Amino acid sequence: MELPLVVGVDGSESSLRAVDWAADEASLHGRGLHLVYASKWERYEGLALAHGLGKPSERVFAENLVGSATERAHRRHPQLKITAETPAEDAATALLNAGRNAFLLVTGSHGRSGVTDLLLGSVSLTVAARADCPVVVLRGSHDNQIGAGMNRSVALGVADPAEGDAAVRFAVREAAARGVSLWAVRAWRLPALEAGGHPLTAGDAARHHERTAAERIEDALREVTAEHPGVTVHQQTGEGPARRVLLNASATVDLMVVGALRRPGYFGLQLGPVAHTLLHHSACPVAVVPERAPMP
Structure with missing residues (x-):
């Protein structure tokens, strides 16, 4: 059924x-x-x-x-x-x-x-x-155009692989069903200690963190996108807090997808700060996908 x-x-x-x-x-x-x-x-x-x-x-x-x-x-x-x-x-x-x-x-x-x-x-x-x-x-004031959409794209906030792949699978499935592209977005930060040194050294550190973010996107999507070869995937990395990076991305997509870790035995509101911010301020509809945390 x-x-x-x-x-x-x-x-x-x-x-x-x-x-x-x-x-x-x-x-x-x-x-x-x-x-x-x-x-x-x-x-x-x-x-x-x-x-x-x-x-x-x-x-x-x-x-x-x-x-x-x-x-x-x-x-x-x-x-x-x-x-x-x-x-x-x-x-x-x-x-x-x-x-x-x-x-x-x-x-x-x-x-x-x-x-x-x-x-x-x-x-x-x-x-x-x-x-x-x-x-x-x-969220937002988008017209209800599921298939075509105004921006013809779905965005995914890429979390650490240890948090699960349910959000990844949901986002790829939505992009495939709609026939649109998928933007995989991950934020990165340059720690203050690394930014405070010589400008050339700081530039190297920034490139390292940006490259690491791109690698995390590739690792998160590799298996799932292989199951949906028709989906065009774009990578987007942005420096700054994840909440700000994803809010900015929400202005140019039709659906924003994020995961929310569900912890066994915890009965409060199980939303991270990123999902919480998007639900209040996103410019487009937001999908919150439960990710099951492993048993301790």
């Missing part, structure tokens, strides 16, 4: 963009689309009201909302198999539960709370930091 693509809906403009994007992505990969709207109507309106007056207003609202989102996705891709649920749970819990059996989980950057688009909503942040499957958060 193929796992579906899950998208969170709540009626906000951000979630409608997420439905469009998720419908395109599901069609691209030949997956079903599963809509989730978290409804706590039973907790607030009570079973007595449900039995005495028929369906409570929140339940009617939930059914109308997912029905409207389903029609929207079907208009975009009539062939899609679409299912929906309205669990009586908070939004983060409902999406995390759905993500346990999902190909991919998609959310908008914020919901109906009215939070400005400059920052990420708490639900999207929690889901990206805890989900068992890859999560895409619809």
Whole structure:
């Protein structure tokens, strides 16, 4: 049984963009689309009201909302198999539960709370930091053009090989499915002690660190790109903090992919500083891919 693509809906403009994007992505990969709207109507309106007056207003609202989102996705891709649920749970819990059996989980950057688009909503942040499957958060103002895209490229923030290759595989798979190029990006830093010496020596040190970053990219992608020979891969190294280098790259690609290490036995928000920054400020949609840390 193929796992579906899950998208969170709540009626906000951000979630409608997420439905469009998720419908395109599901069609691209030949997956079903599963809509989730978290409804706590039973907790607030009570079973007595449900039995005495028929369906409570929140339940009617939930059914109308997912029905409207389903029609929207079907208009975009009539062939899609679409299912929906309205669990009586908070939004983060409902999406995390759905993500346990999902190909991919998609959310908008914020919901109906009215939070400005400059920052990420708490639900999207929690889901990206805890989900068992890859999560895409619809940052930026890109048109929902999954296949072609405005920039015809996917970017990958290349981490150390010891952190796993799930993000690499996800990024290459996305580039292959979309028929676009992949930009593999890695930052490098010149330590202060090395930069403080003779200018020629400092230049040699900088070239060494830049070359090492390029070698890390090659090592990370060698095996995976061999499985997808049709994907054109470009390397990009940049001096500076990884957060800044990847934020700059997000302005010229259609999707930014980063990994997030999941540590066994740890139940807090498992996001590194790079993923956290991108989720709040990226100029394009961000995919956060769980990387499983080895057992101690």
